[in-house]
Amino acid sequence: MAVKKPKRSTAKRRRIPVTASLAPTTTLTTTNPTTGHAGSSSADSLSVLMALTPSGAETTSSTSSLLTIKSSKAVTRKKSSLATAQLIRRYHTLNKELSQCLARIDASQTGTGANGNGNGGGYQRSQGGPRYTAQQKGDDLARIAAIRQEMDDLGGLDMYQKASTLGQSKQRGGDSSKWLIPIIESCHPQLDKKAGNPLRLLDIGALSPHNYQKYASWIKATPIDLNPQDPLITKMDFLEMPIPTSKDQLFDVVCLSLVVNFVGDPTQRGEILRHSARFLVPGSGLLYLVLPLPCIDNSRYMDHELLVEMMAALGYTTLVSHHLAKKLAYYAFRLDIAPVDKDGKKGSKKAAVSQLLFPKKMRHDKPNRNK
Numbered sequence: 001m002a003v004k005k006p007k008r009s010t011a012k013r014r015r016i017p018v019t020a021s022l023a024p025t026t027t028l029t030t031t032n033p034t035t036g037h038a039g040s041s042s043a044d045s046l047s048v049l050m051a052l053t054p055s056g057a058e059t060t061s062s063t064s065s066l067l068t069i070k071s072s073k074a075v076t077r078k079k080s081s082l083a084t085a086q087l088i089r090r091y092h093t094l095n096k097e098l099s100q101c102l103a104r105i106d107a108s109q110t111g112t113g114a115n116g117n118g119n120g121g122g123y124q125r126s127q128g129g130p131r132y133t134a135q136q137k138g139d140d141l142a143r144i145a146a147i148r149q150e151m152d153d154l155g156g157l158d159m160y161q162k163a164s165t166l167g168q169s170k171q172r173g174g175d176s177s178k179w180l181i182p183i184i185e186s187c188h189p190q191l192d193k194k195a196g197n198p199l200r201l202l203d204i205g206a207l208s209p210h211n212y213q214k215y216a217s218w219i220k221a222t223p224i225d226l227n228p229q230d231p232l233i234t235k236m237d238f239l240e241m242p243i244p245t246s247k248d249q250l251f252d253v254v255c256l257s258l259v260v261n262f263v264g265d266p267t268q269r270g271e272i273l274r275h276s277a278r279f280l281v282p283g284s285g286l287l288y289l290v291l292p293l294p295c296i297d298n299s300r301y302m303d304h305e306l307l308v309e310m311m312a313a314l315g316y317t318t319l320v321s322h323h324l325a326k327k328l329a330y331y332a333f334r335l336d337i338a339p340v341d342k343d344g345k346k347g348s349k350k351a352a353v354s355q356l357l358f359p360k361k362m363r364h365d366k367p368n369r370n371k
């Protein structure tokens with residue numbers, strides 16, 4: 001994508017460092033976006049993953065028959081898959097708790113109280129709400145340090161990404177782009193795949209630059225990530241990505257596969273979805289959204305109907321297709337209405353209205369549901 005005079009997004013962004021650049025990224029070094037620590041902390045990250053493998057995992061070398069070898073391999077794979085899932089879950093939990101602590105501190109400093117979604121804990125600096133005491137702030141600061149330490153001990157974002165890459169390896173079903181391809185094809189029936197005029201696809205939070213390689217003749221992918229695992233992935237915080245200033249900079253497809261749930265702060269999750277609309281061709285652009293299934297079918301506050309309603313409020317009024325699989329929920333939305341606040345202006349009427357439209361509200365009051 002050619003970028004002329006990039007216009008910076010004013011989308012709400014506080015803690016993830018600015019790394020906006022469309023140039024390849026290996027020369028850029030940043031603070032670890034999640035832990036806030038400099039550099040990569042995962043020199044021996046794979047050994048951390050191995051250490052997480054439940055003890056007693058057998059290896060094939062000690063087995064004597066082919067049958068045992070096969071079952072032993074399967075057992076090892078299952079255990080390692082469990083360890084990977086455990087690591088990813090722990091990382092998400094820490095990331096969320098970190099966001100909550102940071103949001104409480106932010107809210108107490110700005111006097112905004114909760115950040116509109118309960119994440120700030122409802123504390124206010126000024127009158128009207130419970131006071132956020134110095135003691136509570138001290139506890140939050142101590143907890144933040146402990147969380148960052150634990151994240152570092154686990155191997156930081158780098159390790160999380162390696163675990164996620166294992167999660168998307170072929171053995172475990174491959175990456176989630178497969179579901180999308182037939183949908184893109186059905187939305188562009190006239191597309192001449194050999195004409196040399198490929199569709200433009202922005203892959204946000206890409207673990208591999210090769211997810212769309214097979215379709216390179218008709219899909220030109222731009223993979224970006226906060227912490228690229230490959231030099232072909234551009235280092236970029238999507239919320240800092242320059243908003244297109246002309247039609248030829250827009251994308252036909254924007255992919256957010258397992259990215260929104262990665263973000264700990266609910267306001268920022270919303271911002272990512274809102275921001276996505278600024279990059280798509282209105283009328284035909286597709287947003288590919290993948291979430292862990294429990295976000296949709298086991299939450300107290302969110303479900304399929306509410307997601308569809310919220311997306312419609314952002315201009316995604318057509319749900320082209322969706323699929324609730326065993327572990328993941330896949331959605332393809334079409335951007336029918338161009339965003340009003342194209343310039344990314346925060347606090348626009350539209351933004352205020354959508355916050356009022358969707359306050360955090362209990363929808364499924366059941367004890368076993370996620371919060």
Ligand SMILES: C[S@@+](CC[C@H](N)C(=O)[O-])C[C@H]1O[C@@H](n2cnc3c(N)ncnc32)[C@H](O)[C@@H]1O
Nearest residue numbers: 164168205225226227237238239257258259262
């Ligand atoms: C679960 S992993 C990626 C999953 C991959 N897309 C897939 O479908 O398997 C989530 C990724 O999102 C990236 N990410 C989170 N927030 C981001 C942002 N604001 N900009 C760019 N990448 C982001 C993280 O760095 C991480 O690599």
